[in-house]
Amino acid sequence: MKKTQPLITLVLTALAFNFTVNTVEAKTRTKVTEPAKAIEAKQNSFTVAKISFVGLETLSEQELTASLPVKVNDRITIPGTELSGAMQYLWQLQRFSDISVEKNDLGQGRISLRFTVHELRILDKVTFEGNRKYKSDELLTKTALVAGQKISEQDLLTAANKIEKLYATKGYLTAGAEFTLKDNGKNHVAAHFTISEGSKVAIEKITFHGNTAFSQNKLKGVFKETSQNSWWRKIFGAPKLDKDKFSDDKNLLEEFYRNNGYRDVRILRDSISYTADKKGVFLDIFLEEGRKYSIRNITWSGNTKDFATTAILNNNFRIKKGDVYNARMIQERLNYSQDNSDISSLYLDRGYLAFNAKLDEKVVKPDSVDLAISLREGEQFQLNTINIKGNSKTKDHVIRRELYTIPGDMFSRSNVVRSIRELNMLNYFEPDRISPDVQQNPENNTVDLTYNVTEKQTDTFNASV
Structure with a gap:
């Protein structure tokens, strides 16, 4: 007989008492099998005569049976909520990778329930092979796998996927990770990941789609860390794709547009395709530029001080009707500029430490923006x-x-x-x-x-x- 690990009865009992019966008949992953003597499809009431478990490795059948919401001598209906509630309870314990129940009609309104379970395996150790670019400790941290935890195959597949994504962020787009399990006995296993790092891929070409306001070369120049290959770059090393830096560069691209009037710009998507030899990639970025906006009206409210009249605020703001919309300039002129000539400095340099400016932008069709700025002056400190x-x-x-x-x-x-x-x-x-x-x-x-x-x-x- 396999050695069992007693459960903490109080914990399971508490779970049973706190369990709320779900009216759904059963989870899609639940398998309910019928014996030769099948129970009729119509709803019937039965007395539970026996409850048993098959497949337990480390858990105590006695304590698990005692913790079930369904007990021996309980009256249950088939189909009904009692049995599906028991199945839900077992899944919520997060101790099993598979659960099924067999119902056996014993006659005279009596029924036996036989639960077949597969316990989640316990992870003893995680090892890595083939990793040169990342230390094993770094990979272990990324996978979030911990010795002693109960794991499913999905947990290991997720871990492998995280490893591949980690490599992809640094340009190793062809990197792969596979795992094998070693059975250590008593439901314990060791996981071993084999890494195929491959090599960094070079960016052969960057192409923007949907851009009419700016040329290909202009937009490529906005990117700081992502550039395409050229004859002279090959001399010093072809540019490699780093997904983290590419993501930062896409943010710079949107910022560039918004600082040049295109406040509604969106990057719809981007795609990465490989060269025939898998050593290079083509980057395609699809844009929706939107309209180019200009400033229409600027209004101020909440300004009560002599040093912050509407005329002074407009003079310091230095953005006027007809100017091209520029998101960065609006924020700088409102909150902080290098020469301390912004609106906030008028107040913060006079002790108004709690000063706050709230900006409300309103689009006026077809291509104008009204700026309504409300000030909370506060008191001097x-x-x-x-x-x-x-x-x-x-x-x-x-x-x-x-x-x-x-x-x-x-x-x-x-x-x-x-x-x-x-x-x-x-x-x-x-x-x-x-x-x-x-x-x-x-x-x-x-x-x-x-x-x-x-x-x-x-x-x-x-x-x-």
């Missing part, structure tokens, strides 16, 4: 404390003398930006690791400002330490 974190070698006073944010002053975004620029010029800190942390104190309209810095790794001390 004053600087309270200025803190510095992350400096272990550089003294605080060396940092503070470079700052343009002083306690007691009104908060100013441009002063924060200028302070970060000055700290960068010290060359003591990692440029991309200097970040301000702004904590508002709404109860007294003050702000605590913290500059987080990461000092550069160096064998010498800073001169000003």
Whole structure:
């Protein structure tokens, strides 16, 4: 007799009590077989005389039977919801790859139920072969397979598919992954994946379809990481397809169109086809450009301050009626521009830290857009404390003398930006690791400002330490 692994009776019992009977007769994957003495198709009522299981490997038949929603001596109808409910319950345990039930009419209104199950196998180990481009640990993480988990064949097929997609993102479009299982006994298995990496494919040609506003060469120039082959590129290495970078480049393409008036542009689809020798690919991108839009009316609401009259807002916005619609420029002029001449800077440089601008675009047929911009000005905030974190070698006073944010002053975004620029010029800190942390104190309209810095790794001390 095969050794069984007792289930936690309380867990199964809880599942049984919490189980809601589904009125659907049975899942499509459920197989119900009838014995020689078939039960009539019409609905009849029976008393359950016996319940048994066939095919259990690690589970306890006694505890599984006790946890079923259907019990011995229960009255059930055939067809009915009781038996389909029991099948649903067994599937929800997620312990089996296949379940079927055989009903046997014992006469005198009595019936026996015989469940045949195939337990999900338990994964002991996962190994890989043929992988040179990716380490085994990387592949294991990608597959999400874990030793000790119960697995189905579909789980392994999904894992193989994930491996192939991982290779495809880096240009190995012909890579393949297959798996085999080794039986370790007692329903335990080891999975072994064999990887056929192939080679990266070169991009032989990129073709755009549906483009009338811009030429093929113009659109190809928008792509930063995806380019087609040419005689001079072959000298330095043919361009390879990286699906992740290709996806980024498609986003750049849509952005390019929207910044040139085509706000409704869509990439309908793209296709990849192989050369005869499977060493190259052709990329085809299908576009729907839509109409080219221009700005019609611009309206402002919510502006109550003298420094933000409608005339001043229009002057700072620098987008006027008749201009070609440009999504990036609208956002820059509204929220942040390098010269701090945007609308938000009018408020944020005067302490209005809670300022917010809401943009509503309305298309006016056939090819115009109205911009309605509502402002929430909020209240002014004053600087309270200025803190510095992350400096272990550089003294605080060396940092503070470079700052343009002083306690007691009104908060100013441009002063924060200028302070970060000055700290960068010290060359003591990692440029991309200097970040301000702004904590508002709404109860007294003050702000605590913290500059987080990461000092550069160096064998010498800073001169000003």
